[in-house]
Amino acid sequence: MQLTKPAKFGTYSQDDVVFLLKDLSDVNLEDSTANRERRIQSGGHYSESLPIEYQPPKEYVALFWETLQQFKQKTALCIGIVSERIFQLKGRNTVLVSLARAGTPAGILIKRYLQMQYGVSLPHYSVSIIRDRGIDENAIQYILQQYSEENIQFVDGWTGKGAISLELTKACHQYEQKYGVRLDDRLAVIADPGYCTTLFGTREDFLIPSACLNSTVSGLISRTVLNERYIGKDDFHGAKFYKELIKDDVSNKFIQLIANEFPGIANEAKKTAARMNQQVIETGFLGIKDIQRIQADFSIENINYIKPGVGExxxxxxRRIPWKILMRDASSPFVQHILMLAEEKGVEVVEYPELNYLCCGIIKSLKEQNK
Structure with a gap:
């Protein structure tokens, strides 16, 4: 079967990543946060439209650069560790498949690290996975026309409560039932504060700087879209290229700043990875206990309104309508951008010391507007 060709869009080099996405740049998919929230909470799916890309104020962008300088070495070390672990487990035939869009910078950095350290240029694709709708099977079939299934390594930026890890496992099982092909559903992430995978650089809930911005740190690519008005049965899932934001784009600068740190952390990353690969690592989805307690404490009807961890x-x-932010430790350097955004948007920050995560965002239920 002849599948759609990859979209050549975004500001990353094709040497860094190939997007298995359909270019929907000319389609008007954006809606206001309030309208989207209303539709999502009335049974519509978040993947059918896009939020208007929030462009933060100058002070917030300045804070992004400050935190990037502060945590670039720590971020590089965590990327080095997960890269070494992948390489020790799967070797030179690994095919990196990052989950668009937060996984894309992580996949590029893993590819760059392994190129520096071992002189290999691993293939790297970015594909769409959508909660409750699964992975883009056309994209997986495109990859499998060229590579063997056991070499695929799925990559994301971080875990929250584990919805995408569970979605990936479910999607891989469904793919095997449909096509008789077994995919490795173990997700590689930079940080796994929710204990949702066994393949990670750290389990600390720390600020991965790329979580601070939207498309301007993700190659100017939107979130992925699955709307049958625009996506046919043989198409890849869709996304937009925000060309109009090109003057604000810092995607490649971010990659380069982290990659510059790789030589200094490589020895430590290799040793730590070898030690971790010898250990029996459990998942446990610890964050779910946090979620259940928060749901009870704040009478939240839908678990999807609770988004734990710094990234989430x-x-x-x-990009949502926040109700409250729960904070374990407001003095942590990893949450200063969150406090700034909460103040700008008039969102209450509640001290909540018994969290496993550093913080947790709660989406406002529009049925309870007057609460």
């Missing part, structure tokens, strides 16, 4: 809390503030 940032996303709630950037």
């Amino acid at each position: 809390t940032t996303r709630v503030l950037l």
Whole structure:
């Protein structure tokens, strides 16, 4: 079967990543946060439209650069560790398949690290996975026309409560039942604060700087879209290229700043990875216990309104309608951008010391507007 060709869009080099996505740049998919939230909470799916890309104020962008300088070495070390672990487990035939869009910078950095350290240029694709709708099977079939299934390594940026890890496992099982092909559903991430995977650089809930911004740190690519008005049965899932934001794009600068740190962390990364690969690592999905307690404490009807961890809390503030932010430790350097956004948007920050995560974002239920 002849499948759609990859979209040549975004600001990353094709040497860094190939997007298995359909270019929907000319389609008007954006809607206001309030309208989207209303539709999502009335049974519509978040993947059918896009939020208007939030462009943060100058102070927030300045904070991004500050945190990037502060945590670039730590981020590089965690990328080095997960890269070494992947390489020790799967070797030179690995095919990196990052989950668009937060996984894309992580996949590029893993590819860059292994290129520096071992002189290999691993293939790297970015594909769409959507909660409750699964992975883009056309994209997987495209990859399997060229590579063997046992070499595929799925990559994302971080875990929250584990919805995408569970979605990936479910999608891989369904793919095997349909096509008789077994895919490795173990997700590689930079940080796994939710204990959702066994393949990670750290389990600390720390700020991965790329979580701070939207498309301007992800190659100017939108979130992925699955709307049958625009996506046919043989198409890849879709996305937009925000050309109009090109002057604000820092995607390649971010990659380069982290990659510059790789030589200094490589020895430590290799040793730590070898030690971790010898250990029996459990998952446990510890975050679910946090979620259940929060759901009870705050009478939240839908578990999907609760978004734990630094990365997910940032996303709630950037593109949903936040109700409250729960904070284990407001003095942590990893949450200063969250406090700034919460203040800008008038969102209450509640001290909640018994979290496993550093913080948690709660989406406002529009049925309870008057609460």
